Amino acid sequence: MAALPGPETVEPPPAPRARRRTQSVGDLTLESGEVLEDVRVTYQAWGRLNADRSNAVLVLHALTGDSHVVGDRGPGQPTCGWWPGLIGPGAPLDTDEWCVIAPSVLGGCGGTTGPSSAAPDGRPYGSSFPRITVRDQVRAEALLADRLGIRSFALVVGGSVGGMRSLEWAASLPGRVRRCVVLAASAAASADQIAWSVPQQHAIRLDPAFHGGDYYPGPGPRAGLEIARQIAHATYRSAAELALRFGGDAQSGEDPLRGGRYAVQSYLEHHGKKLVRRFDANSYLALTEAMNSHDIGRGRGGVEAALRRITAELTVAVVSSDRLFTPAEGERVAAAPACRELAVIDSPYGHDAFLIETEQVFGIIARALGSPARAEVQPPRPRLVETGPR
Numbered sequence: 001m002a003a004l005p006g007p008e009t010v011e012p013p014p015a016p017r018a019r020r021r022t023q024s025v026g027d028l029t030l031e032s033g034e035v036l037e038d039v040r041v042t043y044q045a046w047g048r049l050n051a052d053r054s055n056a057v058l059v060l061h062a063l064t065g066d067s068h069v070v071g072d073r074g075p076g077q078p079t080c081g082w083w084p085g086l087i088g089p090g091a092p093l094d095t096d097e098w099c100v101i102a103p104s105v106l107g108g109c110g111g112t113t114g115p116s117s118a119a120p121d122g123r124p125y126g127s128s129f130p131r132i133t134v135r136d137q138v139r140a141e142a143l144l145a146d147r148l149g150i151r152s153f154a155l156v157v158g159g160s161v162g163g164m165r166s167l168e169w170a171a172s173l174p175g176r177v178r179r180c181v182v183l184a185a186s187a188a189a190s191a192d193q194i195a196w197s198v199p200q201q202h203a204i205r206l207d208p209a210f211h212g213g214d215y216y217p218g219p220g221p222r223a224g225l226e227i228a229r230q231i232a233h234a235t236y237r238s239a240a241e242l243a244l245r246f247g248g249d250a251q252s253g254e255d256p257l258r259g260g261r262y263a264v265q266s267y268l269e270h271h272g273k274k275l276v277r278r279f280d281a282n283s284y285l286a287l288t289e290a291m292n293s294h295d296i297g298r299g300r301g302g303v304e305a306a307l308r309r310i311t312a313e314l315t316v317a318v319v320s321s322d323r324l325f326t327p328a329e330g331e332r333v334a335a336a337p338a339c340r341e342l343a344v345i346d347s348p349y350g351h352d353a354f355l356i357e358t359e360q361v362f363g364i365i366a367r368a369l370g371s372p373a374r375a376e377v378q379p380p381r382p383r384l385v386e387t388g389p390r
């Protein structure tokens with residue numbers, strides 16, 4: 001099997017110590033009009049706020065990420081972060097200069113209020129967790145910023161759903177965002193994105209262990225979540241990559257003609273099982289519903305009018321091989337008058353390239369912050385690409 005480009009995997013440099021805290025931000029009136037009581041936001045922070053609190057940077061994670069942008073592996077943290085090497089002394093987000101804040105998203109399961117959190121009656125919300133939107137998630141993050149005394153962010157950056165939130169920040173709170181980097185995201189959920197999401201949600205809801213969403217403290221719809229992740233993961237990678245890595249090969253030691261699996265099937269099952277070990281199915285539903293309703297133009301005269309509200313210096317980045325958040329979606333965002341750069345992340349890996357191609361991504365972030373020297377910083381996590389089935 002031919003190899004895709006990519007140097008060897010090495011451990012990232014030791015991550016700077018983060019402060020992980022949970023902050024009560026009060027009641028949150030949702031876009032629906034419903035009130036979510038006593039919302040709590042868990043976040044990690046690196047570096048120090050300066051006297052006028054003008055050096056804050058907000059990093060927003062994607063669908064199944066959390067506040068652990070960089071850091072150590074440990075209990076509940078199977079990875080050294082999803083952008084290892086981004087934050088620290090001398091890193092692209094240099095903690096000698098910037099104070100970096102990364103909240104876990106509203107509706108998720110990274111500590112911030114979500115369906116598995118205790119409702120006012122003390123029991124997990126489960127099926128009673130209200131429908132939330134990307135705007136609600138941004139509003140919760142803004143309440144956190146209020147509590148931290150941060151009036152405006154020097155930079156708001158995120159990829160995928162984190163990019164949706166970054167863009168929503170810039171459109172809904174223009175006075176609070178001075179620079180914005182939107183990676184592999186769109187101004188509104190596309191029919192294609194919703195189409196891929198709906199069967200994932202069905203897989204979860206039709207699992208007999210779902211119990212209408214009230215499955216706590218049980219394990220919940222593990223099979224449904226696993227299938228959802230398999231569907232999703234295939235959309236996160238490009239057809240060309242899958243063809244090159246797996247082709248129609250059988251998984252090593254198995255024969256699909258005798259009930260065995262294909263290599264790509266085994267790969268997707270691996271990622272499905274991995275997610276089930278770390279993620280809550282109700283959160284998956286809440287977050288994909290939020291993602292499906294994303295539209296910065298709703299109630300604002302449409303996407304183009306909403307884009308005109310943006311005053312932050314905007315950088316948009318697309319992945320050349322992204323079939324889920326296509327380059328055309330990013331180009332639509334880049335039509336915003338405030339857009340300074342439309343960057344193309346040249347990669348065969350599809351949507352997940354925003355997590356994989358750290359050299360290109362960190363360079364884009366550093367450029368947006370006006371740090372040309374740091375744009376040349378070498379990636380801390382070069383990687384080896386699988387060359388065949390296991």
Ligand SMILES: N[C@@H](CCO)C(=O)O
Nearest residue numbers: 062063064065160161
């Ligand atoms: N694979 C990433 C990106 C999805 O947009 C995640 O699970 O969050």
